[in-house]
Amino acid sequence: MNAFIVVLIIGIGTYLIRLSFIGILGNRPVPSWAEAPLQHVAPAVLAAIAAPAVLLTDGSVDLSPVTNPQFFAAVLAGLVTWRLKNVVWAIVTGMVALWVLQWLF
Amino acid sequence: MIPFGLITGVTAANSEIGTFLAWATSWIIFAGAAQLATLDLFNAGAASVVIIATALTINARHFMYSAALAPAFQEYPSRWRLALPYLLTDQAYAITIGPYEEHIDPVYRRYFFFGGAASFWVMWQITTALGVMFGAIIPPEWGLTFAVPLVFIALLIPTLKDRPAVLAAVVGGSVAVMAASAPYQSGLIIGAVAGVVAGTAAARWWK
DSSP states (O other): OOHHHHHHHHHHHHHHHHHIIIIIIOSOOOOHHHHHHHHHHHHHHHHHHHHHHHHEETTEEOOOTTTOHHHHHHHHHHHHHHHHOOHHHHHHHHHHHHHHHHHHO | OHHHHHHHHHHHHTOTTOHHHHHHHHHHTOOHHHHHHHHHHHHTTOOHHHHHHHHHHHGGGHHHHHHHHHHHHTTSOHHHHHHGGGGOOHHHHHHHHHHHHHOOOHHHHHHHHHHHHHHHHHHHHHHHHHHHHHHHHSOGGGOGGGHHHHHHHHHHGGGOOSHHHHHHHHHHHHHHHHTTTOGGGTHHHHHHHHHHHHHHHHHHHHO
16 A cells, blocks of 8 residues: 555544544543543553564564663663653653663673 | 654654655644654554554544543534544643633633644644754764654653553553564554553453
8 A cells, every 4th residue: 555545544544533522423421331441542552662662672572781772771761751750851861871871882 | 742743753754655755644644653653664564554553543542532522612613623623632632621621611712722732733843844854964873763762651651640551551562572573563553452451451350
């Protein structure tokens, strides 16, 4: 499938999700069976994106700061987010940690 | 939101689908996390169906925002009810849901949402465009692609509000790691679905 078509389908789908209750389903609450799944989409999806990116080197789990400095940098960035609740500091910390580790090893 | 936009732009500048289409996701999709995941999956050569399913799963949270705002939107003319949801983002929802309970004047509410949400839209277009420009000049040795998982971690931490949410994240992350070599780059969506199922089951169990 053409990349433009894929992006367009995602765009239309996202708009329809946003429109759902406001414009189509009307003034009614989210059905109770859907409430808990929707509440857990964000943590599940975000972890599913982040975990492979920071845990894997060439397809296998790698926690060594020498061959996978991304893992250590990501843990540090996570701690900074948790304590300071600030996205900018988290990204800066993670990037600087990565650069320092790459320079060290 | 500014760093998030810049990083999305930098990612777009180095995208396999071409810089313009990658940047255009900012107004075609207009949802940062879904845009980043989409660009990432295109680069990894994922199947179209997987890309669409993953992006729409990420955006499924907007069902909750739409339902929460629907009572206040009911009295609006239908052209407003069709147009405003395009601007409905995490940030637009966050700034409006509080004031909506205090102000009952529908016209005030409509312009409050429109003003806030439209500002976010403009900011998003500008910061992602700036990111595209930076992305074209920043040398790849800086490893700025690593900023993308950092953004996702920064978004993840505040969602870990209770034990079921933590379990959803642990299961989602672990399954995605185990399924990393699944065909058509479907590991992400497999992990996400597993995490949602685990979180939902835990919420029922611990209730």
